[in-house]
Amino acid sequence: MFIEQPPRFIRALYPQALWRMDPNEKAVYLTFDDGPIPEITPWVLDLLDKYQIKATFFMVGDNVRKHPEEYKMVVERGHRIGNHTFNHIRGFEFLTPNYMANAEKANELLKTDLFRPPHGHMRWMQYMALKHRYKIVMWDLVTRDYSKKLRGPQVLANVMRYARNGSIITFHDSIKSWENIQYALPRSIEFLLEEGYEFKLL
Ligand SMILES: [Zn+2]
Numbered sequence: 001m002f003i004e005q006p007p008r009f010i011r012a013l014y015p016q017a018l019w020r021m022d023p024n025e026k027a028v029y030l031t032f033d034d035g036p037i038p039e040i041t042p043w044v045l046d047l048l049d050k051y052q053i054k055a056t057f058f059m060v061g062d063n064v065r066k067h068p069e070e071y072k073m074v075v076e077r078g079h080r081i082g083n084h085t086f087n088h089i090r091g092f093e094f095l096t097p098n099y100m101a102n103a104e105k106a107n108e109l110l111k112t113d114l115f116r117p118p119h120g121h122m123r124w125m126q127y128m129a130l131k132h133r134y135k136i137v138m139w140d141l142v143t144r145d146y147s148k149k150l151r152g153p154q155v156l157a158n159v160m161r162y163a164r165n166g167s168i169i170t171f172h173d174s175i176k177s178w179e180n181i182q183y184a185l186p187r188s189i190e191f192l193l194e195e196g197y198e199f200k201l202l
Pocket residue numbers: 033034084088117118119
């Protein structure tokens with residue numbers, strides 16, 4: 001599995017994917033994966049509004065189908081949408097045509113040119129096919145907010161330790177991460193602001 005700040009050899013697996021933005025710029029880029037869901041996504045949106053931050057939401061197509069109102073809220077409040085497949089599938093478990101078809105099915109709803117592979121997994125052929133169709137966005141820092149082994153303060157500690165210029169930071173608007181982001185997301189934003197980072201949109 002990927003650790004909080006993926007090392008060079010991991011990044012080299014998908015060299016044309018976006019891992020980090022300009023390292024000379026005092027800015028970070030928030031991303032949220034796996035939504036939208038009514039239990040969490042509106043809470044995240046209200047928090048982002050409070051700080052006037054725009055973020056990118058890598059959505060699961062089937063969640064958009066089930067929760068069109070929450071999808072609309074994200075769009076109407078000025079955030080960017082990314083494709084995270086229709087069924088949150090693992091690349092290694094699918095043949096490339098089937099994987100691409102699942103991503104395309106999601107894109108009928110999402111209509112975006114950004115893609116993030118669930119679990120960070122893509123077969124080489126999937127990567128090759130995806131990069132012609134989408135800008136593939138990975139991350140410079142995954143907070144691991146979804147982990148049952150971590151509590152909120154540890155997720156916050158990950159942000160404090162690994163955030164740097166140009167970091168693309170990954171949180172999740174999912175049930176799994178709810179306990180942790182309630183604590184860690186507002187505090188992470190406060191910390192990053194105090195450190196002088198600007199929040200920018202991909
Ligand atoms: Zn995901």
